[in-house]
Amino acid sequence: MSSATYLAGDFSGIQRYVLGVKSAGKAQAKRLRARSFLIELLEHAALETIRQRLCVAEKDILVRGGGGFLLKIPPAAPGELEEISSDLQRKVWNETGGEIQMSLAWADDPLGAHARLECEKHRPGNSLLQVDGSWSLTASSLPPVDELCEVCRQAPGKRRVTEEGGDVLHCTSCLSARSLGEKLTTWKWMRPGPGPVHVLGVSFEPVNGGGVGEGFHAGRWIPRSRSGEPLTFEEIAGTTTGDRRLAVLKADVDYMGIRVGDIIRKDRSYNDLRSFSRDLHVFFGETIHDLLERDWPLIYTLYAGGDDLLLVGPWNTVLDFVQSLVERFGADPGRKYSPLTLSAGIALSPYRIPIRHAVDRAEKLLEVAKRRPGKNRCATLGTVWSWERHQFVVNNGKQLMTWVVCGVTHRSFLRRLLSLLESRNPTDRQLRAARWSYQIQRNVDRRHNDVRHWAGKVLEYLETDEQRVNELAASLRYALLATRTGRERRDG
Ligand SMILES: [Zn+2]
DSSP states (O other): OOSOEEEEEEEESHHHHHHOOOOOSTTHHHHHHHHHHHHHHHHHHHHHHHHHHHTOOGGGEEEEOSSEEEEEEOOOOHHHHHHHHHHHHHHHHHHTTTOOEEEEEEESSHHHHHHHHHHHHTSTTHHHHEETTEEOHHHHOOOOOSSBOTTTSSSBOOEEEEETTEEEEEOHHHHHHHHHHHHHTTOOEEEEEEEEEEETTEEEEEESSOOBTTBEEOOOOOOBOTTSOBOOHHHHHTTSSSSOEEEEEEEEETTHHHHHHHHHHHOTTOHHHHHHHHHHHHIIIIIHHHHHHHHOTTOEEEEEETTEEEEEEEHHHHHHHHHHHHHHHHHTHHHHTSSOOEEEEEEEEETTSOHHHHHHHHHHHHHHHHHSTTOOEEEETTEEEEGGGHHHHHHHHHHHHHHHHTTSSOHHHHHHHHHHHHSOOGGGHHHHHHHHHHHHHHHSOTTOHHHHHHHHHHHHHHHHOHHHHHHHHHHHHHHHHHTOOHHHHHHO
């Protein structure tokens, strides 16, 4: 008989819930932050509930963070696990207006628990809906709708709250996210305790001082004005060079499932799995926060934990930041668990468009980066490159930008070069190279040796290296965005 049981848990619907804020207005950033933190508290509260009811030691939490967990639990009566499961599912459903679903599954070994969890996830809320095997409609139907909440348009409105621009009708879940959001701006560390925040029947309190072991990191890095007010997305976009665009960066660890499987098979005590999960969670949950606080104050964290992150910031700042992110990852978990890499998708978007659309595009770009053999890449500015090329692409873009700013060359000329690179027809590489030479001869003054030198190097690639050509096109797009003026911005 097996001496232990493994319990795996997962929350689904997270991204839709966090980004399901309809307004694109001033309060958008604040609401996203509160919802994203509420998700993290759900995870803590669910773990806390299970730990207390089943007496699980801290060392038996094998994986946590990123919307899921894996625990080693003392052998428990199946009835008790069923009861905990339906109790938690019901609470999660009620407190998020049915937007987040929680699944739990257990087995004699971690891989078995994970396989069962995958099945459970495809019928979320199942034990909630099935009472004695029959579908209970009363459990899942939400109350009748009089007037919908003006924030999420999902649940009935309960109370009007005065905000800039008038009264806004809030539902219960949006009201609690709102009050949580207000507390978040002052708390840095939290722990379960007799505090003012209640999630799934668990109370949390702020920790003064804090530190590892004392509690968990509650702070999201939030860009602020000099007077301490959190900046809106519009204000963040106002700090860009050239075009006022925001960049949404979505990044995660490559081959995560394969790595976890390998680690589990090699070490049956699961100590390695625990340290792997913890090191990644510390990197995404804490190291990134410190990095932003110290060097990148204009970047906003939508989500960071587990093995992935989602950030928003001024487009050019995010393109610089991602280089430090990759270097830091390579020096920390990337070196310890070598070869361990990450990939990223970066979507550039006007600040007026609700951020969830840019998040969708960043996700698609991340998939594009991951489709390349070996992954370990960045997809943005219309192409994909491996990380060792990133600095080159960005610096090249900055060089081109400087030439425009100094009057050495013009935007219209860069635009012509870009359309030349974009009209690629592999059978006609020679013709493309001939056109390139013609453009350079005609438009670049003989005194500007550096530009001619640059153009000469491009000419070599035009006949031999299509990947380099794509990277040069990305640099040209960078320079065009960075030199976009106010009038062009208005004209679209
Ligand atoms: Zn609502």
